[in-house]
Every structure is written in C-alpha cells, then in structure tokens.
Amino acid sequence: MAQFHSICKKHDVPIGSARMFVVNEIPIGIFHVDGEFFALDNRCPHAGASLSLGTMDRDTVSCRIHHWHFCLRDGTYLDENRPEFDARCFPVRLKGDEVQVQV
Numbered sequence: 001m002a003q004f005h006s007i008c009k010k011h012d013v014p015i016g017s018a019r020m021f022v023v024n025e026i027p028i029g030i031f032h033v034d035g036e037f038f039a040l041d042n043r044c045p046h047a048g049a050s051l052s053l054g055t056m057d058r059d060t061v062s063c064r065i066h067h068w069h070f071c072l073r074d075g076t077y078l079d080e081n082r083p084e085f086d087a088r089c090f091p092v093r094l095k096g097d098e099v100q101v102q103v
C-alpha cells in the first residue's frame with residue numbers, strides 16, 4: 001500500500017522552483033507554486049527528460065527538451081487530448097516543515 005514519505009523540507013524547494021528526489025527508486029519532481037507543492041514522476045512521458053528541469057508557469061511545467069506541457073496538479077498532458085502521455089502524479093501533504101509524498 002502506498003505510504004506517505006518525507007521527501008524534503010519546504011525550504012529545500014523555494015517558491016517557483018522544482019527539485020528531483022528519489023523515493024522507492026522512483027525519481028519524483030517536487031514543484032513549489034505559491035505555497036502549494038506538487039509531485040510528478042520526474043521522467044517526462046515523452047522521452048524521459050527531467051521535468052523538474054523544465055520551465056514552470058503557474059501550475060504547469062514545460063519539458064525542456066521538446067516543450068510538452070503538463071499540469072502540475074494532476075499530471076495531465078496539456079497539448080493534446082492524449083491521456084497515455086499524462087505524467088504520473090503523486091499526492092502531497094505538508095507535515096510541519098516536511099513535504100510528504102504518497103508513493
């Protein structure tokens with residue numbers, strides 16, 4: 001059963017930025033948008049580039065390689081209606097100063 005894991009401290013990912021952490025051998029991108037944290041599988045569904053190195057714009061991220069866009073809230077691939085290209089999304093909760101992700 002998926003459990004929440006403490007993945008980092010809030011200050012490890014400043015507002016408007018993202019970082020990659022590994023939980024259970026899964027690379028997870030943590031994205032910080034105005035006090036809200038989101039977690040996506042860091043591997044772009046197109047060709048595996050690091051989504052945490054992409055460009056954030058509010059609650060979306062653009063992959064740095066071919067510029068596909070994904071919703072940070074649920075991983076939806078935004079450029080076409082192609083659910084097979086949605087990014088895997090993980091629930092996030094805050095516990096004190098810790099960012100926890102359900103993996």
Ligand code: FES
Nearest residue numbers: 044046047063066
């Ligand atoms: S690898 Fe991300 S859009 Fe191509």
